Amino acid sequence: MENIKYPDPSQWNDLCQRPTEDSTKLEADVSQIMSEVMKNGDEALVQFNQELDGVRTESIKIDLQNKEFNIDPELAESIKIAEFNISKFHAAQKIEEEKIETSPGVNCWRKSVPIEKVGLYIPGGSAPLFSTLLMLAIPAKLAGCKEIIVCTPPQKEPELNAIIGWTCKYLGINRVFLTGGAQAIAAMTYGSESVPKVDKIFGPGNQFVTEAKQQAQKAGTAIDMPAGPSEVLIIADDSADPEFVAADLLSQAEHGRDSQVVLISDSEEMIRKATAETEKQLETLPRKGIAVDALKNSRTILVDTLDEAMEFSNAYAPEHLIIATTNSNELAEKVINAGSVFLGNWSCESAGDYASGTNHTLPTNGYAKSYSGVSLDSFMKKITFQKLTKTGIDNLGSAIEKMAEAEGLEGHKNAVSVRFKKIK
Numbered sequence: 001m002e003n004i005k006y007p008d009p010s011q012w013n014d015l016c017q018r019p020t021e022d023s024t025k026l027e028a029d030v031s032q033i034m035s036e037v038m039k040n041g042d043e044a045l046v047q048f049n050q051e052l053d054g055v056r057t058e059s060i061k062i063d064l065q066n067k068e069f070n071i072d073p074e075l076a077e078s079i080k081i082a083e084f085n086i087s088k089f090h091a092a093q094k095i096e097e098e099k100i101e102t103s104p105g106v107n108c109w110r111k112s113v114p115i116e117k118v119g120l121y122i123p124g125g126s127a128p129l130f131s132t133l134l135m136l137a138i139p140a141k142l143a144g145c146k147e148i149i150v151c152t153p154p155q156k157e158p159e160l161n162a163i164i165g166w167t168c169k170y171l172g173i174n175r176v177f178l179t180g181g182a183q184a185i186a187a188m189t190y191g192s193e194s195v196p197k198v199d200k201i202f203g204p205g206n207q208f209v210t211e212a213k214q215q216a217q218k219a220g221t222a223i224d225m226p227a228g229p230s231e232v233l234i235i236a237d238d239s240a241d242p243e244f245v246a247a248d249l250l251s252q253a254e255h256g257r258d259s260q261v262v263l264i265s266d267s268e269e270m271i272r273k274a275t276a277e278t279e280k281q282l283e284t285l286p287r288k289g290i291a292v293d294a295l296k297n298s299r300t301i302l303v304d305t306l307d308e309a310m311e312f313s314n315a316y317a318p319e320h321l322i323i324a325t326t327n328s329n330e331l332a333e334k335v336i337n338a339g340s341v342f343l344g345n346w347s348c349e350s351a352g353d354y355a356s357g358t359n360h361t362l363p364t365n366g367y368a369k370s371y372s373g374v375s376l377d378s379f380m381k382k383i384t385f386q387k388l389t390k391t392g393i394d395n396l397g398s399a400i401e402k403m404a405e406a407e408g409l410e411g412h413k414n415a416v417s418v419r420f421k422k423i424k
Helices: 009-015 023-053 073-091 130-143 162-171 181-190 207-218 242-253 268-282 288-296 306-316 328-332 349-354 390-406 410-423
Strands: 002-005 100-103 106-114 117-121 147-152 176-178 200-202 231-236 260-265 299-302 320-324 340-343 380-388
Touching: 002 268, 009 306, 023 181, 023 207, 073 130, 073 162, 100 390, 106 390, 117 130, 117 181, 130 147, 130 162, 147 181, 162 176, 181 200, 181 207, 231 242, 231 306, 242 260, 242 268, 242 288, 242 320, 242 349, 260 268, 260 288, 260 306, 268 288, 268 299, 320 328, 320 349, 328 340, 340 349, 380 390, 390 410
Parallel strands: 002 299, 117 147, 117 200, 147 176, 231 260, 231 320, 260 299, 320 340
Antiparallel strands: 100 106, 106 380
16 A cells, blocks of 8 residues: 655645546447447347356346245345345435425425336446345335346356345345346346346446446436445544454455555554554455455555545545544534445444445445435436416416516416416
8 A cells, every 4th residue: 555644735636546447448448348239139248248257148137036046044144134224224215295385376396206117237246246236126126116127247157146146036126137247237228138228227336337337328328326446435543443444444455456445544653553454464365366456556644633634535535434533423524525434443334335224335436526325316206296276377477477588488488478368
């Protein structure tokens, strides 16, 4: 990890940069994949399974009804605990909105309507993320989406990861397709012989997936957010436990070689201890090679005060923010840009990733400045309604006419004027 001491605010923009590939090449490569899937459908998806994932698949579609998946009973119970907490947290987000009389005879209200067709992308490369399936499928079902499909990369043996298969069946998701990466996003964008075109695509992924989602948006399919490689920023003072800090850094570094972790502190001693502990724990990590590469993209930053650390965090806009300080609650009030925040020494980021109840599909790469994480509302459309009585149009009509006339929109004005005539 790069060690930075007392950076001037003029350096912050550079320190907030994430690791990236050549964007021009990335865009061109993804565009080619999207085009192939649009033209050749399932044939292209099968071919990409072979070329990019090294797996020969006869079919893209999985018949879950005729498959049984056996997983560790203790893991099954853990998934059920997570499902309960995630459901409880997201169900509480349902809000019944009141009808509002904005002026006499004018009533306005808003209604939440589920998005009909949603596609869930579940990463499944080196680590099939069945937890992401929970985070996306649960709110989709709570919202009442009519059609929920899942795309996930094929595994070598068997073709569908057993835990993802078991979780799909447990959640009542029966439309699963073996395709991953940018090609999966293309399939959900354009549709294929097997994969239906959806109205909105959800799910995190690598830079190829993120670029594909942005291209999907240009093609008219909505996305949840540009969620790319995972990241965490930790603000720690002398009260933080270096062992905990190191473990939290590595929990994100092991996600992928293009992940990034940042430790910022007002204590040089804390940075020294946490760095040493990170090196120690790294040696025991099964995904050490991945974490090592991620740490090359990462840094520690020494600042004068925790307030300055908080200012840097808001500039960085992390996907995950851990505040491991004695005044974590106070600093939390100053959070402006972050996907999800974890307060105190005992609030590990892994809790949010799996079972506390909050959603782990979060904005990365600084997008927390303008995007929220996935919630129940992500699967809803908000439709406004209004009803005007004769009294309502009589009271409001003159103002509407005057405003329409000022904009030169006589047709708008006339829509009110003809009603005035009927009233009189």
